Amino acid sequence: MAQRRIRILLAKPGLDGHDRGARVLARSFRDAGFEVIYTGCHQTPEQIAATALQEDVDMVGLSCLSGAHNYLYPQVAKLLRDGGADDIVVVGGGIIPDKDIPTLKEAGIKEVFLPGAPLEVINDWIRANVTPKE
Amino acid sequence: MKELGKRVLAGDIRAASRLIRNLEDQITDTYIAIQEIFKETGKSHVIGITGAPGAGKSTLTDELIQAYRSQGKTVGVLAVDPTSPFTGGALLGDRIRMLRHAEDPGVFVRSLATRGAMGGISKAVGEGIHVMDVLGKDRIIVETVGVGQQEVEIINHAHTVIVVLVPGMGDEIQALKAGLMEIADIFVINKADREGAGKLYKETMNMVQMSRDRAGVSKGWQIPVLLVESVMEPHKFAESVEKLRDKIEEHYQFLVDNDLISERMRRKTAAEIQEALWGAIMCPILNEMEASGEMKRMIDRCLLKDTDPYTLADEIALRYMKEGLAKDICADS
Numbered sequence: 001m002a003q004r005r006i007r008i009l010l011a012k013p014g015l016d017g018h019d020r021g022a023r024v025l026a027r028s029f030r031d032a033g034f035e036v037i038y039t040g041c042h043q044t045p046e047q048i049a050a051t052a053l054q055e056d057v058d059m060v061g062l063s064c065l066s067g068a069h070n071y072l073y074p075q076v077a078k079l080l081r082d083g084g085a086d087d088i089v090v091v092g093g094g095i096i097p098d099k100d101i102p103t104l105k106e107a108g109i110k111e112v113f114l115p116g117a118p119l120e121v122i123n124d125w126i127r128a129n130v131t132p133k134e
Numbered sequence: 135m136k137e138l139g140k141r142v143l144a145g146d147i148r149a150a151s152r153l154i155r156n157l158e159d160q161i162t163d164t165y166i167a168i169q170e171i172f173k174e175t176g177k178s179h180v181i182g183i184t185g186a187p188g189a190g191k192s193t194l195t196d197e198l199i200q201a202y203r204s205q206g207k208t209v210g211v212l213a214v215d216p217t218s219p220f221t222g223g224a225l226l227g228d229r230i231r232m233l234r235h236a237e238d239p240g241v242f243v244r245s246l247a248t249r250g251a252m253g254g255i256s257k258a259v260g261e262g263i264h265v266m267d268v269l270g271k272d273r274i275i276v277e278t279v280g281v282g283q284q285e286v287e288i289i290n291h292a293h294t295v296i297v298v299l300v301p302g303m304g305d306e307i308q309a310l311k312a313g314l315m316e317i318a319d320i321f322v323i324n325k326a327d328r329e330g331a332g333k334l335y336k337e338t339m340n341m342v343q344m345s346r347d348r349a350g351v352s353k354g355w356q357i358p359v360l361l362v363e364s365v366m367e368p369h370k371f372a373e374s375v376e377k378l379r380d381k382i383e384e385h386y387q388f389l390v391d392n393d394l395i396s397e398r399m400r401r402k403t404a405a406e407i408q409e410a411l412w413g414a415i416m417c418p419i420l421n422e423m424e425a426s427g428e429m430k431r432m433i434d435r436c437l438l439k440d441t442d443p444y445t446l447a448d449e450i451a452l453r454y455m456k457e458g459l460a461k462d463i464c465a466d467s
Contacts, residue, residue: 003159003160004159005158005159005222007155026225026227027225029223030223030225031218031221032221032223033221033223034223035223035224035247036223036224036225037226037227037245038225038226038227038229038230039229039233040229040230042233043233046236046237047233047236047237048236050236050237051229051236053147053148054147054151054243054244055151055244056148056151056152056155085148132159133152133155
């Protein structure tokens with residue numbers, strides 16, 4: 001029986017080994033009925049973009065707690081666009097100052113979730129904003 | 135769909151990944167894309183890696199990719215992880231071990247969830263292999279979910295099956311049991327620095343020597359038992375995986391030399407025809423019964439002991455076969 005399922009790539013770009021948040025999200029996505037590919041820490045934007053293409057995901061979730069999000073997140077979005085995959089939704093989370101959020105959104109990060117964001121809110125946002133490919 | 139097949143033939147990675155996605159999601163017309171590529175399949179050497187959860191399959195796969203890349207061979211990987219029986223979601227984590235190959239255009243890794251299949255792989259693996267095959271991957275590695283004793287479906291898809299064992303999983307009786315321990319073309323004893331590895335090696339060797347003449351399968355192939363050193367000793371680890379690679383190649387050559395490839399291909403093709411028949415016959419019937427509410431009514435009747443599943447199945451089989459026959463007659467006249 002035909003049934004599209006949402007596929008998500010969860011990745012941690014840059015030099016940041018703190019992935020408890022990402023792991024909790026991976027588990028939460030699983031429980032929400034999504035298929036989530038988790039890549040672990042220390043990824044380059046190039047690795048993340050290449051992985052997203054190979055895995056045919058609908059969304060890329062980026063987590064970074066090191067402060068380098070202003071470079072890393074837009075770079076992933078750009079590489080996806082360059083690879084002809086601007087249909088993949090990119091969202092970010094982590095320790096991100098409020099003042100950075102508008103710039104990130106302009107650079108193609110569709111939503112930013114800050115520490116304390118309830119898991120249900122994130123899952124509902126995904127259901128409302130990410131449609132599996134036709 | 136035809137177009138999608140053409141794009142895969144042209145080497146388009148996104149199209150390839152989408153085709154695998156369509157197979158997973160069981161999109162109705164996907165078979166048209168497979169029809170498009172089928173003639174070009176059958177060139178790659180397919181390697182299955184199976185074993186218990188945490189045995190080290192992904193780490194071994196990663197190093198095996200490296201061992202093949204150092205020889206200039208291209209590699210496709212289908213890595214399977216389990217789907218939740220409760221939510222339908224899945225956490226696919228095999229890639230964590232294969233990060234270093236992410237940007238290598240000679241390596242294509244695709245993660246798959248089992249989506250309810252019970253044989254240790256996903257239903258989409260058979261056709262997923264075709265997709266990797268027409269992309270021109272020299273070697274295709276299928277990594278199964280962490281398996282127990284019984285999930286042996288990988289033998290329908292791989293030319294060479296590697297069973298990964300680790301010390302500390304049970305006494306010697308485990309090695310005598312049917313199922314998983316029978317399907318190996320090569321045994322790997324992983325984490326060989328751990329206590330109990332020597333004992334496991336001896337038990338496995340004993341078992342292998344007793345099954346030299348497995349009916350119709352190995353035909354004289356001496357199943358090797360390889361010890362693979364801990365990943366914490368990177369050089370030793372790499373060296374033992376290179377030995378594994380050479381054994382895999384030796385096994386494939388053995389299959390070729392003894393004309394056993396065709397036997398394995400027949401097994402794979404038989405499984406594929408069954409799968410296609412299921413898709414062509416059972417799926418439409420099940421969909422129809424689900425949509426019309428007949429399935430629900432049948433369940434209710436069975437629960438009330440008004441009838442039983444077997445009587446119902448007989449009735450339905452008869453009904454659909456008659457309908458099919460009637461349609462054929464109409465088409466003829």
